[in-house]
Amino acid sequence: MRAFLILEDGTVFEGISIGAQKEAISEIVFNTSMAGYVEVLTDPSYAGQSVCMTYPLIGNYGICNQDMESKKPWVKGLIVRELSRKPSNFRCDRTIQEFLLEYDIPGIASIDTRALTKILRKKGTMNGMITCDENFNIHEILPKLKQYEMGNVVEEVSCKEDYEIIGAKMFEEEEKNLKTGLGREKKQSPPVLMKEGKGVGKRVALLDLGAKENIILSLAKRGCFITVYPAWTKAEEILRKRPDGIMLSNGPGDPKSCISIIKEIKKLYDSDIPVFAICLGHQLMNLATGGDTYKMKYGHRGGNHPVKDLKTGRVYISSQNHGYVVDMDKLDKNVAEPAFINVNDGTNEGLRYIGKPVFTVQFHPEACPGPWDSGVLFDYFIEMMEEARHA
């Protein structure tokens, strides 16, 4: 069946319908990761967006449930050049086609994804619509596209009730479930639980703004005891439990629309409990402490972004997924100092808060998809908690 992708600027791509045959209006973004489409589909930060994968061959290894970054896919639509008809991987649980249908997600294939990418690069991220309606009326559609707003997507993706994860226990389960076959003796992915170390028993409060599974796993495998809270949880409730550390997760949408959450985060900041924040969490912490954010032209989405640690000069290749960024010009030097910058465009990639055990990054040390290079930052967070305990 034919499908169309109509962009806010009037551009129309014709392709073939994949997944659910329904209409979807959303923001259109592109991701340059060559592998990891399962993680992208299920990353809550993509709520309200349709993703164009720049790598042309998608679905080659099917859907591995183990790779899902949340319970379900969050993208509004998927845009690809070609979907593989035959997935091949020992972990493959189903095809990507089945997956899209199961979760009622529409998509379009057989379009020139590079041409689309170049439009987004030149004109910036814009809204668009995927439809199977051949008789669409562009004059009616374009105003609708311009009006579209993502709304309060954080509330949509956040967990509804708080829950607890006991790292060690979870990992025993995980180990049993891993279909690693021969690999079990040697090397496993994800790596097995650290049974020793400073992380064991640390109590972390995780504010779920749309958290990726691997943020939880990264803490859990270090032995942490994690309580996951819905995004709207009051700071008092979290602080009452006296956690060793607070983790602010990634999440979708415009940070400035999270007005009430920002207020709560300010209280968390004031508490002097160590805070580690990723992506949306990083932006919200900055807004909570008087900073500002702005929308980037077309954002950073991919697994190849170099970020530089300004303290050591070391460069890490990072996984990224953000359309907004902290405004360095409006940063109060007395509140926070840049910890990381993006080597490509010099934008902010991390902040270290002055006089506070607060450390935040724009990129994704939890990877999935993307390089594991900066996973060490979770250890750094554990160090922060350890220091605070002794302080």
Next chain:
Amino acid sequence: MPKNPNIKKVLVIGSGPIVIGQAAEFDYAGTQACRSLKEEGIEVVLVNSNPATIMTDKEIADSVYIEPLTRKVLELLIKKERPDSILPTLGGQAALNLAMELEESGFLKSQGVHLIGTTSQTIKKAEDRLEFKKTMEKIGEPCAPSLVVETIEDGIDFSNKIGFPVVLRPAYTLGGSGGGIAFNQYELEEILANGLRLSRVGQVLVEKSIAGWKEIEYEVMRDSLGNCITVCNMENIDPVGVHTGDSIVVAPSQTLGDKEYQMLRSASINIINELKITGGCNVQFALHPNSFEYCVIEVNPRVSRSSALASKATGYPIAKVAAKIALGYRLDEIKNAITGKTYASFEPALDYCVVKLPRLPFDKFITAKRTLTTQMKATGEVMSICTNFEGALMKALRSLEQHTDSLLSYGFSHLEERELLERLKKVDDQRIFVIAEALRKGMNPHTIYKETQIDPWFIDKLAILVEMEERLKEKPLTIEKLKEAKRLEFPDRVISKISHVSEKRIKKMRYENNIVAAFKMVDTCAGEFEAATPYYYSCFGSENEAEETKPEKKVLVLGSGPIRIGQGIEFDYCSVHSTWAFRREGYETIIVNNNPETVSTDFDIAHKLYFEPLTPEDIENIVHFEKPDGAVVQFGGQTAIKLTESLMKMGVPILGTSAENVDAAEDRERFDQILEECGIPRPAGGTVYTSEEAVEIGENLGYPVLVRPSYVLGGQGMQIAFSPKEVEEFIHNINQIAQEHPILVDKYLMGKEIEVDAVCDGTDILIPGIMEHIERAGVHSGDSISVYPVQTISQKAKETIIDYTKKLAKSLHVVGLLNIQFILSKEEVYVIEVNPRSSRTIPYISKVTGIPIVDLAAQVMIGKKIKDLGYEPGLAEEKDYIAVKMPIFSFEKIRGAEISLGPEMKSTGECLGIAKTFHEALYKAFLGAGMDLPKHKQVIITVKDGDKQEAIEIGKRFEALGYKIYATRSTSKALKEAGIQARKVNKITQESPNVMDLILGHKIDLVIDTPTQGRDKSRDGFIIRRTAIETGIHCLTSLDTARALLTSLEHGNKEKLSLINIASL
């Protein structure tokens, strides 16, 4: 960390002659790195024995030495030039080994010279099997159970312990030389013995076979601060067991999820960090197809064939960045030259699929085993880019120029399912065609997977291509179907063949329905950033994004495709130089080529690079868009020449000699007519299509006769026939491959071969030099030792040669390059071949004479005159230097290949000896070829009856040098009768000790074996020659070569070599 201020003068070691496993990729890497160093104001001294390289141009380095790559020469060179640093990671294994020798001997320390880019500890950790294993164990990176053995007994013990099959990998060898898989003790003993001999340190790794696992490679970069990136990963379609150089490779990996991808990526970074490599490194993994289990196969702590491929596949210039890192720069301080915006510290994102196919030499060595193993056999490779895998594979197939343009190209249709199943077990270059046929016959893909261990994803892709074939068979050919066939990159020719619709109609249908090729960019970033110097590939069903340019003048330069025997790196040298020349003349230059190993496909050589197959249809797509003012076909070997007619039909003017005149030189009758008009004699002969006609001509001429196809390079299919039976056999061989052109049968003349390269502007002619071959006519010019200037030719003959050259240039209206081969027989000069194009001697003659031949040719092609370019027409004044070009062979890599020399070219590369005297030049040439004699002072001589007289002279001279001479029965008799102390040895078939035992005793310097008439029919001789080669003993099959070697041994002196800086000539 900016540049290290202490580095001012760097010695770069090249990789030497082109051999299998070490080819043009090191010229590409070396050239790019030298330019990168010079950019930084570093004084570069370059040494490489290979004169056909671009890196040995004076434009590339400040001082250039084309000298043998031996420790002694390097020591002399370092003392002479006094560099402060050596960059050893660009010249392949050859350079790395040499640097290690210099370091380990303490020489570098004594001279205060540092290795940059890597340290000897790093090299040792990565290359020494034991050290490597220890290192991997230390950081928890798994390796397959293995043991380094130094004796066969230890190998047997260990193999019995871990169980067969086992893989054998000799330490410090290239292209897996001497390696293999042994399934039983017998095979183990055979391969192990060979491997122990080939290893520089006498070590072979015996390892549990992980055959059938996925083979995945990563290219990693690291700077001195420890910043790491991976440039790309690649997946071998052929599972572990086939050398990656012989595998079909796809980039990026297709069947790995992000978890597998990142697991191996992290492992690569772990490894490069532990090895502390500063620069580039290649890591090869085996990944279990059904688990996360993996093991590290190998690490190359240097640029490699794979890194060249990765560079071209992604646009990331690994060698350039590696050179900057060696100077002290950090990755985030080096600009990404493709985007001009981002930095080298980022990982390329591909938005296309890349397929590499090996170019295997089985069309040359028809007796050789086609089986692919862990020992590399490919001489070259092609790379293609498309937005889908099927299309990339189809494009790569037709880029090979081996008469393959689809999966139907080999005739397996006669095989039944049962036979196909058997055939699938055979791992060779035709396997994907067999798989396609099995799919056509309806075999279950899972069965195919079980037999081949090729991932089902790839098998399904082949199935998609086979399904397309089937759909094309069904009439009618609809627009939708055509669109899909083109998306999968079926060429019009193939669509026409299958659908029985004429190519003309297909083309019309395509243009009427806008089914045309679009060009997409390779930009390192999947479109995320604007690109400054991208390059292009074509695909169907997309928007064209190539920049439309309308410069004043635009020229299309056609490259030479994959490196193969007969068409090597020399033609890339010519393509690149012509491009530079046109650039200087104000032209916008466009290069089309598909070889990822070459300099010509570097992103900044031409204004625009199209990474495309070199077929008429693919070229037409480019022409259609670019509308060049002219095309140049003279420099890209036969690949480019073959496109002449098609280009003219497209309306593209051919710059230089017209197509008609090119044809006149190849067309027998027209050429004969020209010769007659000029009064130039040639060996008698005729043109035929069938073997009957050929036999008739043979009878008339009298045997022996020379049989050869027309329009080929490197004497492919050329043979000397001594009987009608042989004529029939050879004609049959030639006709096995598609042959649209007639076959030539000539009288074979015994005499001296002379070769001339010339530039002609239509009026005047400049002859930079005349070359003389050491081997008599009958040995292909590419396999002969060639000497400049001529040493033994009379002034009169020389004048005749100049006269003939002038006449031929005029009659053929040559504008540009001309190469003529003559035979001097009984003081009479005959013309045997005229090629109005570049030849493989151009690079070396350019370097020795200092005349920029290609540059001049390009200039006369656009109307300039030789006289105005500052050159006097006629024969250029001979230089004070003598240059001897020595052919280099890769026989040891190809099991079962006949090594005896004949009219069909077999050498893969060349080295040069250059000196003030002929004797020193000759000595250097032999030294460069690895003939570092004497060692044991023992020689075996076994010659055919006709050569006995000559053998006596040779025997005497060896005896005078103190050699002990062994000879088989009749040869020893002849030698003894002449008073030479020859020891008789038994033939192979006789009881021990026989000639075989002698060879295997490792105490022989040299075997001289002239094959009995024609192509060798004697199994004995063949076995002797093969055994000698595989035992590492030099084997000469021409007495002329033997005499030259004697001359060099009689006069050579290792200790007193003079080194010549080519850049100062």
